[in-house]
Amino acid sequence: MINPSQKLNPKIFDADVEQVPIRKGFGEGLLQAGINDTRVVGLCADLTDSTQMNLFKQRFPDRFIEMGVAEQNLASVASGMAAMGKIPFITSYAMFSPGRNWEQIRTTIAYNDRPVKIAGSHAGISVGQDGGTHQALEDIAITRVIPRMVVISPCDAIEAKKATIACAMTKDPTYIRLAREKTPIITTDATPFVIGKAQLMFSPGDASKTPDKKTEVGIIATGALVFKAIKVAQALEQLGKAVKVLNITTIKPLDEEAVWKLAQECGAIVTVEEHQIAGGLGGAVAECLAQHCPVPIEFVGVADKFGQSGTPNELIEHYGMGESHIKAAVMKVLLRKK
Amino acid sequence: MALTDEKIKDLEGKALDIRRSIIEMLIEAKTGHTAGPLDMTDIFTYLYFIALKHDPKKPDWQYRDRVVLSNGHICPVLYATMAHSGYFPVSELKTLRKFGSRLQGHPHREWLPMLETSSGPLGSGLSQAVGMAIAERIDTGRTGSKQMYCFLGDGELDEGQNWEAIMLAGRERLGNLTVVVDRNNIQIDGFTEDIMPLNPLPDKWRAFNWHVQEVDGHNFRAIDEAFGQARAVSDRPSVIIAYTIPGKGVPEFEGKFEWHGKAPTTPEEIEQVKRALWNVRTLGGKIQSENESA
Numbered sequence: 198m199i200n201p202s203q204k205l206n207p208k209i210f211d212a213d214v215e216q217v218p219i220r221k222g223f224g225e226g227l228l229q230a231g232i233n234d235t236r237v238v239g240l241c242a243d244l245t246d247s248t249q250m251n252l253f254k255q256r257f258p259d260r261f262i263e264m265g266v267a268e269q270n271l272a273s274v275a276s277g278m279a280a281m282g283k284i285p286f287i288t289s290y291a292m293f294s295p296g297r298n299w300e301q302i303r304t305t306i307a308y309n310d311r312p313v314k315i316a317g318s319h320a321g322i323s324v325g326q327d328g329g330t331h332q333a334l335e336d337i338a339i340t341r342v343i344p345r346m347v348v349i350s351p352c353d354a355i356e357a358k359k360a361t362i363a364c365a366m367t368k369d370p371t372y373i374r375l376a377r378e379k380t381p382i383i384t385t386d387a388t389p390f391v392i393g394k395a396q397l398m399f400s401p402g403d404a405s406k407t408p409d410k411k412t413e414v415g416i417i418a419t420g421a422l423v424f425k426a427i428k429v430a431q432a433l434e435q436l437g438k439a440v441k442v443l444n445i446t447t448i449k450p451l452d453e454e455a456v457w458k459l460a461q462e463c464g465a466i467v468t469v470e471e472h473q474i475a476g477g478l479g480g481a482v483a484e485c486l487a488q489h490c491p492v493p494i495e496f497v498g499v500a501d502k503f504g505q506s507g508t509p510n511e512l513i514e515h516y517g518m519g520e521s522h523i524k525a526a527v528m529k530v531l532l533r534k535k
Numbered sequence: 536m537a538l539t540d541e542k543i544k545d546l547e548g549k550a551l552d553i554r555r556s557i558i559e560m561l562i563e564a565k566t567g568h569t570a571g572p573l574d575m576t577d578i579f580t581y582l583y584f585i586a587l588k589h590d591p592k593k594p595d596w597q598y599r600d601r602v603v604l605s606n607g608h609i610c611p612v613l614y615a616t617m618a619h620s621g622y623f624p625v626s627e628l629k630t631l632r633k634f635g636s637r638l639q640g641h642p643h644r645e646w647l648p649m650l651e652t653s654s655g656p657l658g659s660g661l662s663q664a665v666g667m668a669i670a671e672r673i674d675t676g677r678t679g680s681k682q683m684y685c686f687l688g689d690g691e692l693d694e695g696q697n698w699e700a701i702m703l704a705g706r707e708r709l710g711n712l713t714v715v716v717d718r719n720n721i722q723i724d725g726f727t728e729d730i731m732p733l734n735p736l737p738d739k740w741r742a743f744n745w746h747v748q749e750v751d752g753h754n755f756r757a758i759d760e761a762f763g764q765a766r767a768v769s770d771r772p773s774v775i776i777a778y779t780i781p782g783k784g785v786p787e788f789e790g791k792f793e794w795h796g797k798a799p800t801t802p803e804e805i806e807q808v809k810r811a812l813w814n815v816r817t818l819g820g821k822i823q824s825e826n827e828s829a
Contacts, residue, residue: 238670238673259673260673262669264703265699265702265703267696267699267702267703269658269659269662269695269696269699270662270665270696270699270700270703272662273659273662273663273666273696273700274662274663274665274666274669274700274703275666276652276662276663276666277603277652277662277663277664277665277666277667277668277669277670278666278667278669278670279666280601280651280652280663280666280667280670281666281667281670281671281674282670283670283673285666300656301659301662301696304653304654304655304656304659305652305653305659305662305663308643308645308653309644309652309653310644310645
C-alpha cells in the first residue's frame with residue numbers, strides 16, 4: 198500500500214490521475230526561489246519557454262540573461278556570476294547542459310566550488326519524437342562523478358518545485374534532471390522533501406493479500422518512472438508478492454542507509470530509471486550495496502543503446518522500461534535470491 | 536596622469552625581480568611553462584603595482600577589481616607578481632607544483648583562496664569574467680566601480696568558447712571588462728599563424744563590437760596609456776592586444792615556441808637565464824619589442 202507517512206496523491210491509482218510535465222515544477226520553483234532570494238539569477242541557452250524559465254524571466258527581467266545557443270559560455274558565465282555572490286540557475290536540454298559543457302561544469306563550477314544550479318530539461322528517452330540526439334541518457338552518470346556535485350532527479354512536478362526551491366538555498370553545485378513529458382502527480386504539497394533523503398513510497402501493507410510475508414523485493418526508482426514502479430508494486434501485491442518502492446530523488450549524495458537497509462530487509466533489489474544502466478541510479482545503488490550489503494540486483498534502464506524517434510510510450514516499451522519490464526525484473530531477481 | 540621616468544625605472548626593477556622569481560620557481564619545480572610568464576611580466580607588474588584596485592593584505596576586500604587568468608599555465612607570473620605585491624611570502628614561490636603546495640601547477644582557488652578563479656583548461660576564463668561583469672552591473676548599474684581584468688593567451692583563442700563570450704560581452708556592452716591578449720604568436724605545437732591563423736586579430740574583435748587597442752607589451756608607457764583608455768571606454772568592453780616576445784629577457788629563449796611548455800633544467804639552460812637576468816640591474820632598454828610601432 199501507499200506509505201501514508203509520505204502523504205502521497207490519493208488519486209495516484211485513478212485512471213485520470215493528474216499529469217504535469219516535471220519541468221513545469223522547476224519553472225514554478227525557480228520563480229519562488231527568485232522571490233525568496235534576490236541573489237537568484239537565471240541564464241538560458243535559447244530554450245527559455247521549453248525549459249520553463251519564462252516564468253522567472255517575466256517576473257525578473259533584470260535578473261535573466263539570454264545566452265543564445267552557447268552552452269559552454271552558459272556554464273562559465275554562471276560561474277563568474279556566482280563568484281560575485283549570485284545564485285545562478287542555468288537551463289538547456291540535458292543533452293547540451295550538462296552534455297556538451299561537461300568540462301566547463303567540472304572546472305569552472307565544481308572545481309571552483311561555485312553554487313551554480315544546472316537544470317537539464319528533456320532528459321531521458323521520453324523526449325520522444327526529437328530522436329536519439331536529444332535524448333539524454335548519460336547525464337546522471339556524467340554529473341555524479343564530479344566531486345561536490347549534487348544530483349537530483351525529481352519524480353513529479355511537485356517534487357521538482359520543492360527540489361528547485363531547496364537547492365537554491367544550498368552552497369552546492371547541483372544538477373537537476375527534468376523530464377519533458379507529462380508525468381503523473383505522485384506527491385502532494387504535504388509530502389516531505391529533503392535533499393539527500395530517500396522516500397519509501399510503497400510498502401506491502403495489506404495483510405490479507407500478503408499474509409505473514411516479509412518484503413521480498415525492494416524497487417529503487419528515480420524520476421518519472423517512480424510512478425510505474427509504484428503501479429507494479431501495487432499489481433504485485435494483488436498477486437501476493439510483497440514489494441517496497443523507494444524513491445531516490447537525490448542520486449548524489451545517495452541516501453546509503455535507506456538503500457542498504459532496504460537491501461538487508463528484502464535481500465533483492467531492482468533499480469528503475471530512464472537512463473543508461475551504466476553509471477546511473479543502478480550504478481550508484483550497486484556501488485553502495487557491493488560495499489555494504491551485497492544482494493542480487495536487476496537493472497531496469499537503457500542497455501547501452503542510443504534512442505530513436507517515437508512516442509514516449511513506444512520508446513519506454515521498446516527500450517525495456519515499461520511496467521511489464523519492471524515486473525519481469527522483480528520476478529527474475531526473486532529467482533536469484535538465495 | 537602619465538608615468539614618470541622614475542616610476543618606469545621602478546617598474547622595470549620590479550619586473551626584473553619578478554622575472555628572476557619566475558625563473559627560480561621553474562628551476563626548482565623542473566617543470567612548468569617559461570615563455571608566457573616571462574613575456575607577460577611587464578603587464579602583470581604594471582597591473583598589480585599601478586592599475587589594479589586591490590589590497591594584498593585583504594584579498595577578499597569586496598570592492599577590489601577582479602583578475603581572471605584564463606591561460607592558467609602562465610601562473611608563475613601571477614604567483615610571482617602576487618608574492619612581490621605582498622599577498623604571500625616570496626619564499627613560498629619555490630613550492631610551485633610541489634605536493635601540498637598552495638601554488639598548484641595550474642591555479643586552484645581551493646588551495647589559494649585569494650585567486651578569483653581556478654584555471655588551466657583553456658577558453659573558459661573570459662566567460663567567467665563576463666559573468667562577473669554582468670553580476671556587477673546587476674548590482675550597481677553601469678557605473679559600477681569594479682574593473683574585471685581577464686588574461687588570455689593568443690593560442691587560447693582557438694577555443695570556440697572564447698568567441699561565445701566575446702559575442703555576449705559585445706552585446707551586453709560591458710564597459711567594466713578589460714581583456715589582455717598575450718599576442719606572443721606561439722602555442723605548444725608551433726607559431727599561431729602556422730597552427731591556426733588568428734590574423735587579422737584586431738578586426739575580429741572589432742567585428743564583435745569591442746574597443747580594440749594594440750600595444751607593445753614591454754613598454755610601460757604604452758601599457759599605461761592602453762589601460763587608461765580601456766578604463767575610459769564605458770560603452771563597450773575593451774581588449775588590449777599586447778604584442779610580446781615569448782621568453783622575454785632570456786635571449787636564448789626569446790621567440791622560440793619550444794619554450795612554451797617547459798622549464799629550464801640543464802646546466803646550460805640555467806646558465807643562460809642566470810647570465811641574462813642576474814647580470815643586469817633592469818631589462819630597461821633591452822626589452823623594447825620590435826612591435827613597438829604597432
